[in-house]
Amino acid sequence: MRLVVPELQGLAEEAPDGEAQAALDIIGLTSRIERKPHRYLLFNGD
Numbered sequence: 001m002r003l004v005v006p007e008l009q010g011l012a013e014e015a016p017d018g019e020a021q022a023a024l025d026i027i028g029l030t031s032r033i034e035r036k037p038h039r040y041l042l043f044n045g046d
Helices: 004-014 017-035
Strands: none
Touching: 004 017
């Protein structure tokens, strides 16, 4: 997650509103999975 979060933050700052909101939502999910062990965030698709 250390590599993904900065990428998402950059995307949230530069992307159009819909994409920026999606990036912020994913950042919220990353904070949830970092708090407890054995949690994973899977990405499907491109």
